[in-house]
Amino acid sequence: MSKRRLSKQQLARISDNQQNELVVRKEDASGNANASQNNCNGRIISHFGQRVDVESLDPRHKGRVIRCHQRANLPRLVTGDLVVWEEEGANSGVVLAQGERRNLFGRPNASGVLKPVAANIDLVLVVFASSPPPHMSLIDRYLVAIENLNLQSILILNKSDLLQAGDHEDLDNMLSIYPKIGYPLYRVSAEDGSGLDQLEQSLAGKTTVLVGQSGVGKSSLINRLGLEAVAEVGPLSQAREKGMHTTTTSRLFHLKHFDLIDSPGIREFGLGHIDPQQVFDGFIEFRPFSGHCKFRDCSHQTEPECAIRLALERGEISQERLDSYFRILESLENP
Numbered sequence: 531m532s533k534r535r536l537s538k539q540q541l542a543r544i545s546d547n548q549q550n551e552l553v554v555r556k557e558d559a560s561g562n563a564n565a566s567q568n569n570c571n572g573r574i575i576s577h578f579g580q581r582v583d584v585e586s587l588d589p590r591h592k593g594r595v596i597r598c599h600q601r602a603n604l605p606r607l608v609t610g611d612l613v614v615w616e617e618e619g620a621n622s623g624v625v626l627a628q629g630e631r632r633n634l635f636g637r638p639n640a641s642g643v644l645k646p647v648a649a650n651i652d653l654v655l656v657v658f659a660s661s662p663p664p665h666m667s668l669i670d671r672y673l674v675a676i677e678n679l680n681l682q683s684i685l686i687l688n689k690s691d692l693l694q695a696g697d698h699e700d701l702d703n704m705l706s707i708y709p710k711i712g713y714p715l716y717r718v719s720a721e722d723g724s725g726l727d728q729l730e731q732s733l734a735g736k737t738t739v740l741v742g743q744s745g746v747g748k749s750s751l752i753n754r755l756g757l758e759a760v761a762e763v764g765p766l767s768q769a770r771e772k773g774m775h776t777t778t779t780s781r782l783f784h785l786k787h788f789d790l791i792d793s794p795g796i797r798e799f800g801l802g803h804i805d806p807q808q809v810f811d812g813f814i815e816f817r818p819f820s821g822h823c824k825f826r827d828c829s830h831q832t833e834p835e836c837a838i839r840l841a842l843e844r845g846e847i848s849q850e851r852l853d854s855y856f857r858i859l860e861s862l863e864n865p
């Protein structure tokens with residue numbers, strides 16, 4: 531990722547270009563729900579069960595938000611989707627068609643069914659904090675999902691204001707692995723604003739979704755990155771430990787020169803919808819060794835001439851990430 535700083539003018543230009551890049555596919559022959567480039571006039575900024583909040587892209591009333599229901603033939607729409615909508619009564623509307631989705635970030639629920647979080651995104655911020663403490667396998671599960679969607683990601687350690695020098699050696703050791711394999715890692719604080727200047731540079735002109743456990747401060751970061759508080763922030767309480775979530779639905783916010791999507795926190799992140807090969811591919815530092823083991827069906831556990839274990843011995847793969855890989859594979863077998 532470039533360390534070059536962008537001027538205000540450059541940031542404004544990127545933002546304009548981003549707006550102009552909203553291109554959608556032409557209606558397909560079956561007359562199905564895909565909208566053409568010219569008639570997409572809205573974007574979903576939040577969804578609530580059967581209803582969605584559509585932000586108008588019509589130049590005459592750009593930015594207006596209308597609560598809409600959707601035609602029954604449409605798939606379940608998600609925050610970030612481009613749509614065609616029309617008015618129906620005073621302050622409500624109906625979504626008639628969906629624009630093409632560049633991508634869809636989702637997570638499976640407890641029964642393995644994929645629950646959509648956001649569509650048409652450029653970047654995922656995987657947010658964690660010293661409290662609640664991060665689990666490496668949670669971070670790695672997110673990374674596997676993100677890699678399989680070919681999306682960019684940045685790791686964010688929030689609440690850096692709570693960390694005293696010297697009392698977080700384990701956390702530092704765990705986190706130091708990621709920049710070495712190519713993931714940017716920013717230490718920030720939504721409380722005192724530290725580290726956010728650098729983060730903002732990486733968000734310029736992009737639509738970014740924030741994901742992570744409940745209570746790590748995703749909504750607080752959004753409020754701090756904007757000019758005013760827009761997202762609801764919750765207490766860090768006992769109730770939260772029991773699974774209370776403050777943010778309950780994904781929502782898109784337009785901030786200075788970027789868009790951010792807040793998402794509900796989670797306790798578990800299952801990967802029910804992916805296969806073992808996709809898990810392997812999701813560990814980016816393993817990829818150069820793919821197909822190099824002596825046995826084609828090598829499990830990378832005890833086999834001789836295993837390229838992964840040889841890379842481990844050479845220090846090109848860390849023991850922690852390999853352990854994490856095995857843990858994820860195991861969880862696929864015993865969900």
Ligand SMILES: Nc1nc2c(ncn2[C@@H]2O[C@H](COP(=O)(O)OP(=O)(O)OP(=O)(O)O)[C@@H](O)[C@H]2O)c(=O)[nH]1
Nearest residue numbers: 689720721745746747748749750763764776777795
């Ligand atoms: N000290 C400190 N506290 C923070 C920081 N960021 C957030 N908090 C606190 O952490 C608590 C949870 O913050 P939220 O922003 O609601 O967390 P969230 O990730 O959006 O949680 P969900 O919406 O449930 O997923 C609040 O009490 C915040 O004030 C930070 O950088 N430093």
Ligand SMILES: [Mg+2]
Nearest residue numbers: 748749776777
């Ligand atoms: Mg929140």
Ligand SMILES: [Zn+2]
Nearest residue numbers: 823828830836
């Ligand atoms: Zn092997």
